[in-house]
Amino acid sequence: MASTPTHTNQYDVFICFRGEDTRDNLTTHLYASLCKNNILAFIDDNLTRGEEISPSLFKAIEESKLSVIIFSPNYASSRWCLEELSKIMECKRKNGQLVIPLFYGVDPSHVRNQTGSFADAFVKHEQVFKKQVYKVQSWRESLREAANISGWVLQGTRGELDSEFVEKVAVDILNLLRNMNQMSNKPRNGRIRKTITEWEKGRFLGLGWFGPVYEGISNDGFFFAVKEISLLNGGSPAQESAYQLEQEIGVLSELEIGVLSELEHENIVQYHGTQKDSSNLYIFFEYVSMGNLVTLYQKYHLRDTQVSAYTRQILLGLKYLHDQNVVHRDLKCENILVAASGSVKITGMGFAKATKWIDVRSIMRSAFWMAPEVVNRKNHSYGLPSDIWSVGCTVLEMLTSSNPYSELEPVQALFKIARGIPPDVPGFLSNDARDFILQCIQVNPEDRPSAALLLDHPFVKKSEAELVEDIVNDVVRKLNRMFPCEECRVHFSISNLINKSLVVETSTNRLELHDLIRDMCWGIVNEQSVVQHRTRLQNPEDVRYVLMKKKGTDLIEGICLDISKARRMHLDSDSFVGMDRLRFLKFYSAGSSVNCKEAIHLPSGGLQYLSDVLSYLHWEDFPSKCLATNFCAENLVDIILTQSKLKRLWKGKQDLPNLKRMDLSGSKYLEKLPHLSKARNIESINLRQCKSLVKLPSSMGNLDKLEVLILDYCSNLTTLPSIGKLKSLRHLYLLRCFKLECFPEITDSMTSLYTLRLTGCRKLKSLPHSIGNLRSLENLDLEETGITVLPRSIYQLKNLRWFYSSANADLQWSQPIGLWSLANLSSLERIDVQGNNLETLPESIIQLPKVKILNISSCKRLRFLPKLPPSLETLRANNCDSLKTYLNNSRSSNLSSINFANCIKLDQQTRTMIITDMLSNFEINQVSSAATILPGNEIPQWFHCQSEGPLVTMKLPSNCGGFSRIFFCAVLSGEEPKRRKFSGLTLFCGFENAKGDTENDAGNELETLEEVGYSDLSTCTHYADALKLDHLVLWYTNKFQEFFNKFRGEEVCFEFKDPAKYSKVKRCGVCIIYDEMDGESFGNSSKRSSSNDPEMGTEGQQLKRPKQS
Structure with a gap:
């Protein structure tokens, strides 16, 4: 491959701009500000307009560390600007040059999509360059690529605004350049830790709780923020000031200063230390240029998308704090800063305390953001959930541009909060925003989700661009792990690709480089015409030529071959001889694995040689019984030999000091693993379906960095080594290890295990009493095991969230063990005991505060269900043949x-109560959708529209503004089932207007559901056995508002059907509920408001089936 030339940086910044738009205002101010800060900037101010761009200008771009592109309304009309832009983006791609756009009086979307004035400019370009279409297209691509980069936006074009804005831009550029220069000082977590000794105080930035905040500059030119706190009161030290200092930042406590200094996260303002003289204390923090969120929402009206992006970063920073057991205690918009790039920084960390060291009792916060437990702080402390309340208040503040409880005085707000009255959430907010806020401001702290859980909320879900960034960062980490000596180069090069369209999703849910990017990269490689002189090989024919003709040289560093696209190759034992620098070898299949069997043949003696510097070895369907006899594996980081014919990896012992990952899954002939005593850095071992393995090496028990161990379907594995020293192990999978008879003892050091899956270990009769030492265990799967008795210590698993013990017919559930012990586990969220011999559930199960899913289906001896936890969302009790009674606290x-x-034995009183509870649930808790299926054949009377068969029609009122919910009901026939399983019920909604036109909206076809519950449109798919008698299916949803508004006053036809046509709908009904209806309307059809509405249609009325579109 032709080497990329390296350029000496003659300039710090290259400024690309449209002269007639910005020369006399923004550009001039920016250039002057950069020069004032000793930043060497190149500005083209001398060349005559109309000349061809000279090589000297391109050279200036190449020799700059950073390029600033000022996009203005007439930017695209200049061919000169577009040529400069193309060159800048080329340098970004090839040399990793940093590029920052500045949008001046133009919307970034106009630049990205070439709309507005940019569209007009390209109409002219396409006329002028009719014979050079590729040039115009390249300009478009450059604009799109540049506009996708985070930058600065200045909508105004008034001169007086420029100087105010430019100063912030210049400071950001200065810090970016200094960060680039100080890359070698970057610690492992990527944050720059500055030590400030000599410094100078600059301009006033704002007023903090205990003193002013100034801009500061160190003796080496590093900018930071400095908080100045006076230690004097009337000329003498003040005890009150000292006390306040201790409370605010813990100056008098070295422990708390230690906590501050250890906090390093991209969304936490970085602490740089303190200094003190005879009169003042100075605290140094990272300087963030755009101010706090209060300044932003006062200046701009923040949209949902902006608030969502800020909230996600706040949660990331808060999750980091909470993972360190640190409570922030003063989270609000005033304490959240925003950089010009949009990056959020949480400040106010002087109020934070480490909960594992200090009882958090003192109130140091503003009244409007306090959680109820903070206000009512009697005889107990408050902790992490108080920050979640503040997050909800902060989001409310951003969206409404005012404090929560803004209509009240602070004392009044405190009184209201103390009574458990949350702030009002306006109805004009989006549904996702409202739901997010309401989850945060639940009065009971235990009901609030953690910061980690909130990161999965729809309101803050990552955008596609952020997901791409995460993927690229993950690639960077893996490459740095494989090539540690080149960490800086790998990080710098790939991080500059984050904002491009790098990744596409294939039909097999794989993420790959975009075709254009991949082709460009290989195009550069293939510029070297002599195949064996290339550094990397990917083309199947090139790989075939080099390996079969033995043309390998020490120039080749990587081989990547999709063997599903290659012709069959018969290699010799010395095919890899000469490739002494081969570090990356990947033979994989992106197509059918059937076509890959024996795609590569090796002689019976296997390979003679593999490079000793090989760090990544991935060879699917490896055809030999052993790797090369003289192969030295000490540089291996990843070894992936899936579906191989290996019997052992190599002969003799190998030191594996760099090995991180071993994946030998599907190697069904593998009989023995290598000695792993020196592989102390290994993190993941996958031996799934290694069916010839009988035992594991004892050295595996000493791998203290091992996080994942997969032994699923190792059907001949009889024993496990001691695992007590696997202190980092998080996931242990032993599914279908049919011959495993004994589980090893657990020591106190196994504090990280999160998942233990033993499904199908039929010979495993018991668990050790030491299982109680797995204090971090959250997922315990004992399905289809031979376990008869659970150890008493299971109650010690305080973090257990999911417990699975289905199909364990021999498991004894008598007191004081079994499920009665599980009732003590307050973290449980899912209990699955399907197919067990339970006769009843303990009454204490109602004490579980977090359980959401309970699966007791096919428990044939179960007769009675007690009151269940109010947190329960899904109850699966199908096929409980003996169940008669069910109690529940509907309120x-x-x-x-x-x-x-x-x-089938469920009594009538219980059936009536189940429906009544469902209505109460609707009235009280306002759950958006719910459904139930139970034996029965009578549709409740309050369904005002009923019909025989699967269709029912009604006329919508002309005003659907008060719509609240719609209830559906169907009677399914239990006669002559055509198959063993009931597949589910789908609701199809068709609309027909007065003209006879029909419309079928795909959004109205209710999808069948996952086994664990219901979709947003809540139909009933329960995977029950064939229905033995008629069943009633009843559900409601609030998801039809949009369609009702669209078709108000029209005839509406609802059709109920089983998509597989295995179930018959005998009767069906619909009932629409409006906000003005009271609770009595459900029980008495004569009192319901809808029945008196002449537009609601006639009971039993039918229309023809709507046309299928």
């Missing part, structure tokens, strides 16, 4: 999915 239930299919 506090969150149940949205109830399955009593084939519970």
Whole structure:
């Protein structure tokens, strides 16, 4: 490959601009400000307009560390600007040059999509360059690529605004350049830790709680913020000031200063240390140029998308703090800063305390953001959930541009908060925003989700661009791990690709480089015409030529071959001889694995040689029994030999000091693993379906960095080594290890294990009592094991969230063990005991505060269900043949999915109560959708529209503004089932207007559901056995508002059907509920407001089936 030339940086910054738009205002100010800060900037101010761009200008671009592109309304009309832009983006791609756009009086979307004035400019370019279409297209691509980079936006074009804005831009550029210069000082977590000794105080930035905040500059030109706190009161030290200092930042506590100094996260303002003289204390922090969120929402009206982006970063920073057991205690918009790039920085960390060291009792916050437990701080402390309340208040503040409880005085707000009255959430906010805020401001701290859980909320879900960034960062980490000596080059090069369209999703859910990017990279490689002189090989024919003709040289560093696209190759034992610098070898299949069997043949003796510097070895369907006899594996980082014919990896012992990952899954002939005593850095071992393995090396028990161990389907594995020293192990999978008879003892050091799956270990009769030492265990799967008795110590698993023990017919559930012990586990969220011999559940199960899913289906001996936890959302009790009675506390239930299919002995009183509870759930808890299935054949009377068969019609009122919910009901026939399983029910909605036109909206076809619950449009798919008698399916949803508004006053036809046509709908009904209806309307059809509405249609009325589109 032709080497990329390196350029000496003659300039710090190259400024690309449209002269007639910005020369006399923004550009002049920016250039002057950069020069004032000793930044050497290149500005083209001398060449005559109309000349061809000289090589000297291109050279100036190449020799600059950073390019600033000022996009203005007439930028695209200049061919000169577009040529400069293309060159800048070329340098970004090839040399990793940093590029920052500045949008001046133009919307970034106009630049990105070439709309507005940019569209007009390109109409002219396409006329002028008719014979050079590729040039115009390259300009478009450069604009799109540049506009996707985070930069500065200045909508105004008034001169007086420029100087105010430019100063912030110049400071950001200065810090970027200094960060680039100080790259060698970057610690492992990527943050720059500055030590400030000599410094000078600059301009006033703002007023903090205990003193002013100034801009500061160190003796080496590093900018930072400095908080100045006076230690004097009337000329003498003040005890009160000292006390306040201790409370605010812990100056008098070295422990708390230690906490501050250890906090390093991209969304936390970095602490740079303190200095003190006879009169003042100075605290140094990272300087963030754009001010706090209060300044932003006062200046701009923040949109949902902006608030969502800021909130996600706040949660990331808060999750980091909470992972360190640190409570912020003063989270609000005033304490959240924003950089010009849009990056959020949480400040106010002087108020934070480490909860594992200090009891958090003192109130140091502003009244409007306080959580109820903070206000009512009697005889107990508050902790991490108080910050979640503040997050909700902060989001509310950003979206409304005012404090929560803004209509009240602080004392009044405190009184209201103390009574548990949350702030009002306006109805004009989006549904996602409202739901996010309401989850945060729940009065009970235990009901609030953690910061980690909130990161999965729809309101703050990552955008596609952020997901791409995460993927690229993950690639960077893996490359740095493989090539540690080149960490800086790898990080710098790839981080500059983050904002491009790098990744596409294939039909097999794989993420790959975009075709254009990949082709460009290989095009550069293939510029070297002599195949064996290339550094990397990917083309199947090139790889075939080099290996079969033995043309390998020490120039080749990587081989990547999709063997599903290659012709069959018969290699010799010395095919890799000469490739002494081969570091990357990947033979993989992106197509059918059937076509890859024996795609590469090796002689019976295997390979003679592999490079000793090989760090990544990935060879699917490896055809030999052993790797090269003289192969030295000490540089291996990843070894992936899936579906191989290996019997052992190599003969003799190998030191594996760099090995991180070993994946030998599917190697069904593998009999023995190598000695792993020196592989102390290994993090993941996958031996799934290694069916010939009988035992594992004892050295595996000493791998203290091992995080994942997968032994699924090792069907001949009889024993496990001691695992007590695997202190980093997080996931242990032993599914279908049919011959495993004994589980090893657990020591106190196994504090990281999160998942333990033992599904199908039929010979495993018991668990050790030491299982209680797994204090971090969250997922315990004992399905289809031979375990008969659970150890008493299981109650010690305080963090257990998911417990699976289905199909364990021999498991004894008598007191004081079994499920009665599980009732003590307050973190449980899912209990699955399907197919067990339970006769009843303990009454204490109602004490579980977090359980959401309970699966007791096919428990044939179960007769009675007690009151269940109010947190429960899904109950699966289908096929419980003996179940007669079910009690529930309807006034506090969150149940949205109830399955009593084939519970044929369920008494009538219980059936009526289940429906009544569902209505109460709707009235009280306002769950957006819920459904149930149970034996029955009578549709409740309050369904005002009923019909025989699968269709029912009604006329919508002309005003659907008060719509709240719509209830559906269907009677399914239990006669002559055509198959063993009931596939589910789908609702199809068709609309027909007065003209006879029909419309079928795909959004109205309700999808069948996952096994664990219901989709947003809540139909019933329960996977019950064939229905033994008629069943009633009843559900409601609030998802039809949009369609009702669209078709108000029209005839509406609802059709109920089983998409697989295995179930018959005998009767069906619909009932629309409006906000003005009271609770009595459900029970008495004569009182419901809808029945008196002449537009609601006639009971039993039918229309023809709507046309299928």
